[in-house]
Amino acid sequence: MYNIFMSKVINKNFFRENTVNTAQNLLGMVLCRRIEKGKILRGKIVETEAYTQEEPSCHAYRGKTKRNAPMFEAGGISYVYFTYGMHFCLNIVTENKDYGSAVLIRAIEPLNDFCTNTNGPAKLCKALNITKDLNAINVCSNKSPLWIEFGDKVEDKNIIKKSRIGINQATELKWRFYIKNNKFVSKP
DNA sequence: CACAAGATTCCG
């Protein structure tokens, strides 16, 4: 079982492989956020989506721009983008440099009393105070304001695979993954 | 330089 006193930060190699696999491997892992006052907020990742440059719903599909540049870096950093004039969303960049790909973190299960309302990509950013300041930072070090620790890996039989939310293209891909029966998933 | 769209959320 996951225990914060025994926790280990996930290393870069975890993110430098296939994005669809990594999106599933991230389920059960623990998102950690150091906020002011030295407090750390933690949440178990319960819902993710994979995005790669080969399919048109991905921000990286039309090539590198100022906005999506972090997606083209080597895996293990954040990609935070702003949308709808009011929301931030958090991704973890995957694979190798010059290949545009990332995993969108869509929901976490709070492990602290302090963080609530985390069942959606923009909601969890608000709960953890994740903004553009945290874009393109290393998430493989607990010296960062944001990092990821090993948790309890979710067995394949407990992973639900569905179409991604909020996109109009490549809807045939079942690249949205979430933990079966988890209450904090954004949309069952 | 103008304009449309957006990996969402909340309200009615």
Add this chain to the structure above:
DNA sequence: GGAATCTTGTGC
């Protein structure tokens, strides 16, 4: 179902 709200990318 529709508004909120503003950054970014694209095209003229």
